[in-house]
Amino acid sequence: MFETVKADIRAAKERDPACRGALDVVFSYPGFHAVFLHRISHRLWGWRMFFLARLLSHVGRFFTGIEIHPAVRAGKGLFIDHGMGVVIGETAEIGENVTLYQGVTLGGVSLKREKRHPTLRDNVVVGAGAKVLGPFEVGENSRIGSNSVVVKEVPPNSTVVGIPGRIVVKEGRNVGEVDLDHQVMPDPVAQAFTCLMEHVNILHKRLNALSEKEGQEQDRFDELSCRLDDIVKKSIKKASKPAHSKKAGAK
Incomplete structure (x- = not known):
C-alpha cells in the first residue's frame, strides 16, 4: 500500500509540470486525494465491508468531485489531473501508470451484474471529457483524445479520436489525418x-x-x-x- 501511494505521488510529480513537489501533491491535488481514498475503500470492499467502502467513496466524491467505485481495480501510478467530473464504474480495471483528465467516464452499457466497464492497460492516457463505454480493452500505451467516445476495443500503441472514436495512429504509424491534440478535434x-x-x-x-x-x-x-x-x-x-x-x- 505504501509503495503504491509513493508511486501515485511520483506519477503526479512526473506528469504535471505545474507540480512543485511531493507536499504539493499530498495537500493540494484532489486527484491524488481521490485515488488515495479509493485505495482504502477498495481494501474495505475486498474485506466485504461494503457499506464502509461505499461511504468512504462517497466522502471522496463529495470533497473532490471524482467518483471511483470501491470495486475498481487500479494499478500503481494512477494520476487523475484536475479530476472534476471523473466517473469510474464498478467493473472497470486500470493498469499501471495510467493518466486520466477531467470529465473522463469509464462507463458501462449493460444493466447485468457482469463485466460491463472498460479495462485500461498500462500507460494509457485518456483526454479531458472522453467517454470509454463498454467491457473491452484499451491496449497499453494507447491514447484517447479529448471528448472522444470510444465504444470498441483499442489495440496497443494506438491513438483514438472523434465521435465515435476512430484510430488515427496504430502501432506508431499514422492511419488517419488527425494526431492527438487535446484542443484539436475532428x-x-x-x-x-x-x-x-x-x-x-x-x-x-x-x-x-x-x-x-x-x-x-x-x-x-x-x-x-x-x-x-x-x-x-x-x-x-x-x-x-x-x-x-x-x-x-x-x-
Whole structure:
C-alpha cells in the first residue's frame, strides 16, 4: 500500500509540470486525494465491508468531485489531473501508470451484474471529457483524445479520436489525418461542408467541359448543315434542268 501511494505521488510529480513537489501533491491535488481514498475503500470492499467502502467513496466524491467505485481495480501510478467530473464504474480495471483528465467516464452499457466497464492497460492516457463505454480493452500505451467516445476495443500503441472514436495512429504509424491534440478535434460539420464544396467544384468543372465540348460540336453541326443545304440546293437545280429541257423539246 505504501509503495503504491509513493508511486501515485511520483506519477503526479512526473506528469504535471505545474507540480512543485511531493507536499504539493499530498495537500493540494484532489486527484491524488481521490485515488488515495479509493485505495482504502477498495481494501474495505475486498474485506466485504461494503457499506464502509461505499461511504468512504462517497466522502471522496463529495470533497473532490471524482467518483471511483470501491470495486475498481487500479494499478500503481494512477494520476487523475484536475479530476472534476471523473466517473469510474464498478467493473472497470486500470493498469499501471495510467493518466486520466477531467470529465473522463469509464462507463458501462449493460444493466447485468457482469463485466460491463472498460479495462485500461498500462500507460494509457485518456483526454479531458472522453467517454470509454463498454467491457473491452484499451491496449497499453494507447491514447484517447479529448471528448472522444470510444465504444470498441483499442489495440496497443494506438491513438483514438472523434465521435465515435476512430484510430488515427496504430502501432506508431499514422492511419488517419488527425494526431492527438487535446484542443484539436475532428469537426464533422466542417468536414461535410468541405466535401460539399469539393463536390460543387467537380460539378462546375464538368459543366464547363461539357459546355466547351457542346460549343465545338455546335460549330461542327452548323458547318455540316451549311454543307447539306448546299448539296440540297445543287441537287434541286440539277433535278430541275432536265425537266425544263423536256418541255422545250415538246413544244
